[in-house]
Amino acid sequence: MASVYDRHVDLNGFMEGVKKRNPGQTEFIQAVQEVAQDIFEFIEDKEEYHQAQILRRIAEPDRVVSFRVCWEDDNHNIRVQRGWRVQCNNAIGPYKGGIRFHPSVTESVLKFLAFEQTFKNSLTGLPMGGGKGGANFNPKGKSDAEVMRFCQSFMTELYRHIGPDTDVPAGDIGVGGREIGYMFGQYKRIVNRWEGVLTGKGLEYGGSAMRPEATGYGAVYFLQNMLKHGGKDIEGHTAVISGSGNVATHAAEKITQLGGKVLTLSDSGGFIYDPDGIDQEKIDWVKHHKTHTRGRISDYVDHFPGASFHGDGARPWGVAADLALPCATQNELNEEEAKELVGNGVIAVSEGANMPTTLEGVHVFQEAKVMYAPGKAANAGGVAVSGLEMSQNSERISWNHGRLGEMLTELMEGIHGKCVEFGDQGDGHVDYVKGANIAGFKKVADAMLAFGVV
Ligand SMILES: NC(=O)C1=CN([C@@H]2O[C@H](COP(=O)(O)OP(=O)(O)OC[C@H]3O[C@@H](n4cnc5c(N)ncnc54)[C@H](O)[C@@H]3O)[C@@H](O)[C@H]2O)C=CC1
Numbered sequence: 001m002a003s004v005y006d007r008h009v010d011l012n013g014f015m016e017g018v019k020k021r022n023p024g025q026t027e028f029i030q031a032v033q034e035v036a037q038d039i040f041e042f043i044e045d046k047e048e049y050h051q052a053q054i055l056r057r058i059a060e061p062d063r064v065v066s067f068r069v070c071w072e073d074d075n076h077n078i079r080v081q082r083g084w085r086v087q088c089n090n091a092i093g094p095y096k097g098g099i100r101f102h103p104s105v106t107e108s109v110l111k112f113l114a115f116e117q118t119f120k121n122s123l124t125g126l127p128m129g130g131g132k133g134g135a136n137f138n139p140k141g142k143s144d145a146e147v148m149r150f151c152q153s154f155m156t157e158l159y160r161h162i163g164p165d166t167d168v169p170a171g172d173i174g175v176g177g178r179e180i181g182y183m184f185g186q187y188k189r190i191v192n193r194w195e196g197v198l199t200g201k202g203l204e205y206g207g208s209a210m211r212p213e214a215t216g217y218g219a220v221y222f223l224q225n226m227l228k229h230g231g232k233d234i235e236g237h238t239a240v241i242s243g244s245g246n247v248a249t250h251a252a253e254k255i256t257q258l259g260g261k262v263l264t265l266s267d268s269g270g271f272i273y274d275p276d277g278i279d280q281e282k283i284d285w286v287k288h289h290k291t292h293t294r295g296r297i298s299d300y301v302d303h304f305p306g307a308s309f310h311g312d313g314a315r316p317w318g319v320a321a322d323l324a325l326p327c328a329t330q331n332e333l334n335e336e337e338a339k340e341l342v343g344n345g346v347i348a349v350s351e352g353a354n355m356p357t358t359l360e361g362v363h364v365f366q367e368a369k370v371m372y373a374p375g376k377a378a379n380a381g382g383v384a385v386s387g388l389e390m391s392q393n394s395e396r397i398s399w400n401h402g403r404l405g406e407m408l409t410e411l412m413e414g415i416h417g418k419c420v421e422f423g424d425q426g427d428g429h430v431d432y433v434k435g436a437n438i439a440g441f442k443k444v445a446d447a448m449l450a451f452g453v454v
Pocket residue numbers: 171172173174175176215243244245246247248266267268269327328329330332352353354379380382383
């Protein structure tokens with residue numbers, strides 16, 4: 001009997017289904033839409049992917065675990081947060097992706113991040129599936145003891161869902177070395193085994209050299225590869241950067257080392273503009289201020305009076321520059337701001353953050369033929385070095401900073417090459433969004449085909 005099931009739905013029909021199955025999950029729907037438009041074009045004449053409903057399956061996480069996290073604050077109040085782990089796809093390796101602690105965390109945000117992570121991890125060429133987790137916990141203003149109690153409580157539930165060959169979380173917004181230490185300590189205490197279940201660990205207990213720098217440096221290496229492909233270079237160019245955390249400060253450091261001049265950094269309060277350039281001494285001050293003092297970026301102008309602070313949550317995209325690196329959070333660069341950057345002559349955009357540009361903003365860059373690197377390609381250096389941390393833990397060895405630096409440089413060159421292979425438009429322009437989506441998809445999809453219907 002002939003099947004009445006239409007496996008050849010078009011992009012609109014597919015997206016209608018995604019919206020119906022994920023009501024109100026705007027970030028997740030946005031991430032799927034951005035990928036689906038390229039994948040539909042790619043699989044148009046590839047019956048095997050339609051037959052196996054591969055895209056439909058990738059857009060449905062393997063599982064979403066949500067749980068209660070109770071902890072006691074310093075005033076003995078009992079606080080209740082919600083934690084999640086989204087295990088999106090493990091076709092090519094154990095689930096892998098960071099943990100985010102921020103009040104804006106929802107299931108939709110974590111589903112979009114886990115979905116993006118699946119393609120990103122595939123692009124690295126390393127055997128890692130995609131996952132992401134987190135909680136609507138705000139570490140800002142909390143004491144070390146409160147953060148420790150929260151992390152321990154979070155891990156007391158999470159530990160049963162993860163493992164070195166199952167799911168290997170790491171850091172993300174609000175989760176850095178301090179939080180990884182507290183969570184790793186609690187995991188080890190519960191299972192009574194030392195195993196590489198988290199990455200981003202301290203160097204004293206199995207962490208990898210180069211992991212703290214890897215995402216920001218990697219985003220600049222990707223930028224360098226794009227510019228080189230277009231016959232240009234970072235040296236002598238100005239850059240606007242958003243954020244002032246791990247990714248932003250290391251991106252600023254690498255731009256500066258390569259002869260560029262960084263003009264801005266930001267946080268949710270606003271941005272600082274330093275026309276003299278944010279050099280290494282100033283970057284070191286920001287790193288210390290954000291990681292140890294845990295202060296605001298507005299304090300920068302008290303230390304470096306040549307700079308100005310622009311408050312009320314203002315974003316830096318109106319400052320004229322050659323290069324732009326959004327390194328804070330999702331949807332922090334909209335259509336109007338993209339137009340402003342293009343109007344000011346931006347040459348290239350490299351996303352250190354995940355999905356920082358809205359869909360409309362992406363279209364502005366694509367239409368203007370700006371060199372535009374989406375986060376899933378540009379910021380893959382972090383998870384790539386996490387993959388190398390997993391290898392080092394499994395082998396009970398550790399590689400040195402120099403060797404890992406070389407490996408990171410090669411990995412980013414490889415990711416750039418894959419984007420060019422699938423995104424070359426034949427007119428000298430590379431559509432890096434298309435290139436990253438198709439290259440990331442193909443490996444995962446082919447692995448899924450090999451497994452049959454699972
Ligand atoms: N840490 C890593 O290895 C990787 C991080 N990413 C992405 O990079 C971005 C930044 O992450 P990290 O630097 O690790 O986090 P972080 O916690 O070290 O820093 C986050 C920065 O973003 C700013 N920020 C947060 N929400 C904001 C908002 N609503 N408006 C303006 N600024 C805001 C914070 O003030 C802070 O400066 C995120 O999108 C994350 O998913 C991507 C790949 C790997």
